[in-house]
Amino acid sequence: xxxxxxxxxxxxxxxxxxxxxxxxxxxxxxxxxxxxxxxxxxxxxxxxxxxxxxxxxxxxxxxxxxxxxxxxxxxxxxxxxxxxxxxxxxxxxxxxxxxxxxxxxxxxxxxxxxxxxxxxxxxxxxxxxxxxxxxxxxxxxxxxxxxxxxxxxxxxxxxxxxxxxxxxxxxxxxxxxxxxxxxxxxxxxxxxxxxxxxxxxxxxxxxxxxxxxxxxx
Numbered sequence: 001x002x003x004x005x006x007x008x009x010x011x012x013x014x015x016x017x018x019x020x021x022x023x024x025x026x027x028x029x030x031x032x033x034x035x036x037x038x039x040x041x042x043x044x045x046x047x048x049x050x051x052x053x054x055x056x057x058x059x060x061x062x063x064x065x066x067x068x069x070x071x072x073x074x075x076x077x078x079x080x081x082x083x084x085x086x087x088x089x090x091x092x093x094x095x096x097x098x099x100x101x102x103x104x105x106x107x108x109x110x111x112x113x114x115x116x117x118x119x120x121x122x123x124x125x126x127x128x129x130x131x132x133x134x135x136x137x138x139x140x141x142x143x144x145x146x147x148x149x150x151x152x153x154x155x156x157x158x159x160x161x162x163x164x165x166x167x168x169x170x171x172x173x174x175x176x177x178x179x180x181x182x183x184x185x186x187x188x189x190x191x192x193x194x195x196x197x198x199x200x201x202x203x204x205x206x207x208x209x210x211x212x213x214x215x216x217x
Contacts, residue, residue: 003030004121007050009041009067010034010083011060015106019054019083022110029117036060038067045071050078051121054113055100057084057091065091065098072099079120083113102126154196162189167209 006029010016016034023029032048035041038059045053053071057064068080081102082095092103102116105128112128119126155163158179165175172186179186199205 003028004052004117005030005032005048005050006117007032007041007044007048007053008034009036009038009053009059009064010056011036011058015056023114023117026114029114038062038064038070041067042070042074045075045078049075052079052081052117054081054083054117057082057086057095065094068095068100069098079123081113081116081120081126104128155193159189159193159196162186163193163205163209166190166193167205 006023008016008019008031010019013036016036020031020034023031032050033044035044036059038061041053041055041059044050053068055064055068059067064082064084068082071078071080076099079102080098080100081104082100083104083106084091084095085106086092087105095103101120101123102125104113104116104126108128116126161179162175165178170178172183172190175181175186176183193205194200197205197208199208
């Protein structure tokens with residue numbers, strides 16, 4: 001069975017030494033090169049064409065995020081595993097957008113890193129559990145926002161006017177006077193709003209209007 005060929009990228013030699021000791025004990029892993037900078041990683045990737053690059057984010061010349069982006073542009077077939085002290089969601093999402101297949105914090109257990117490398121080599125995605133939760137939360141938030149945008153787009157211009165005025169606290173009679181329509185028509189628009197937006201009270205209308213920027217708190 002052919003081994004997974006690895007390029008280690010970290011500016012601390014002691015970290016690379018520890019990784020080498022850990023990974024070389026695995027019968028299916030082989031370290032073909034080590035780099036301490038992003039530029040060196042790019043050059044060694046060209047030279048050795050590894051299967052997987054284990055990439056730190058904090059490097060002395062360019063960030064591991066930029067190094068990953070450049071590497072994936074030249075070698076899309078090479079998988080990148082981020083191994084970093086950074087657990088901020090910003091770094092996490094930027095690294096994934098740059099093309100990383102896995103994201104593992106340095107505090108993780110050795111088995112997590114090994115599993116991430118093997119998964120990345122197979123073309124799979126590996127995310128440390130706490131970061132996977134952040135990704136799911138982000139997806140659900142974006143999905144909710146997209147759904148709300150779609151629902152807002154389904155409102156007629158008149159319904160949007162009524163929504164803004166309701167959220168500002170105007171009564172049906174006040175809205176009728178403002179828009180020069182009957183209170184009965186306002187009530188009908190209000191019912192349509194509630195149904196289309198799946199809202200059930202004025203307070204929910206207010207929160208929705210604030211979230212969409214229709215009114216300010």
